[in-house]
Amino acid sequence: MFTLLSTSLAFSPAARSAMAGRGHAASAVSMASDFLIAPSILSADFARLGDEVTNVLASGADVVHFDVMDNHYVPNLTIGPMVCKALRKHGVTAPIDVHLMVSPVDRIIGDFAEAGASYITFHPEATGHIDRSLQLVKSLGCKSGLVFNPATPLDCLEYVMDKVDIILLMSVNPGFGGQAFIPATLDKLRQARALIDKSGRDIRLEIDGGVTPKNIGEIAAAGADMFVAGSAIFNTPDYKATIDVMRAELAKAK
Numbered sequence: 001m002f003t004l005l006s007t008s009l010a011f012s013p014a015a016r017s018a019m020a021g022r023g024h025a026a027s028a029v030s031m032a033s034d035f036l037i038a039p040s041i042l043s044a045d046f047a048r049l050g051d052e053v054t055n056v057l058a059s060g061a062d063v064v065h066f067d068v069m070d071n072h073y074v075p076n077l078t079i080g081p082m083v084c085k086a087l088r089k090h091g092v093t094a095p096i097d098v099h100l101m102v103s104p105v106d107r108i109i110g111d112f113a114e115a116g117a118s119y120i121t122f123h124p125e126a127t128g129h130i131d132r133s134l135q136l137v138k139s140l141g142c143k144s145g146l147v148f149n150p151a152t153p154l155d156c157l158e159y160v161m162d163k164v165d166i167i168l169l170m171s172v173n174p175g176f177g178g179q180a181f182i183p184a185t186l187d188k189l190r191q192a193r194a195l196i197d198k199s200g201r202d203i204r205l206e207i208d209g210g211v212t213p214k215n216i217g218e219i220a221a222a223g224a225d226m227f228v229a230g231s232a233i234f235n236t237p238d239y240k241a242t243i244d245v246m247r248a249e250l251a252k253a254k
């Protein structure tokens with residue numbers, strides 16, 4: 001039988017040691033049904049990243065959204081496992097939600113698990129073997145998920161619903177912060193919410209791209225329960241004030 005362990009031999013030492021039981025991140029993730037606000041550090045000041053993350057968490061954020069871009073799957077280049085590890089070393093204990101915009105995905109998953117990722121999500125078209133990659137994430141003790149671009153159908157979910165802990169819908173084309181929310185995503189959220197309800201599983205429905213205090217209520221009403229916001233938070237002078245407004249809008253949408 002072609003086991004996950006045998007495939008692991010192709011991975012880095014960090015991946016293999018994580019596979020041997022050192023993955024630690026999932027314990028930090030609560031799958032409660034409350035709304036989660038996940039600032040995307042793509043829009044943070046990278047020169048002061050540790051302080052930016054500490055500040056936004058102290059301002060009421062729940063999760064750190066960590067955008068990984070490879071200048072191959074998307075036309076931009078950002079940060080990798082070393083930065084994730086540095087945030088943990090800086091004292092960040094909140095869940096870190098690693099969104100892989102890289103291809104291929106398997107060889108970097110172990111390094112992120114080792115670095116302290118809590119969630120690891122990837123795009124189905126970025127891996128040759130969706131089911132295997134999901135299993136790999138889970139075997140390392142992290143919550144696993146799939147990310148769907150605005151024009152990517154949700155079809156493959158049918159076959160892996162039992163292996164996803166989170167579904168992330170992109171409401172912009174991935175690669176850059178500060179883009180406008182694509183309205184067709186609202187219908188897609190409703191579609192994803194119906195699939196989750198049908199599955200009976202505790203699966204997060206995350207939205208990413210163009211989320212603002214103005215549209216967050218409508219997005220929640222369409223079914224999202226985890227909200228990535230980069231520019232809407234980091235481009236404001238008072239993170240707490242912005243997050244408070246978002247929470248107030250979410251409370252109205254309940």
Ligand SMILES: O=C(CO)[C@H](O)[C@H](O)COP(=O)(O)O
Pocket residue numbers: 040042043065067099172173174175176177178179208209210211228229230231232
């Ligand atoms: O994944 C992303 C881009 O690929 C970002 O997380 C997303 O765009 C968030 O930024 P903003 O809230 O400014 O739209």
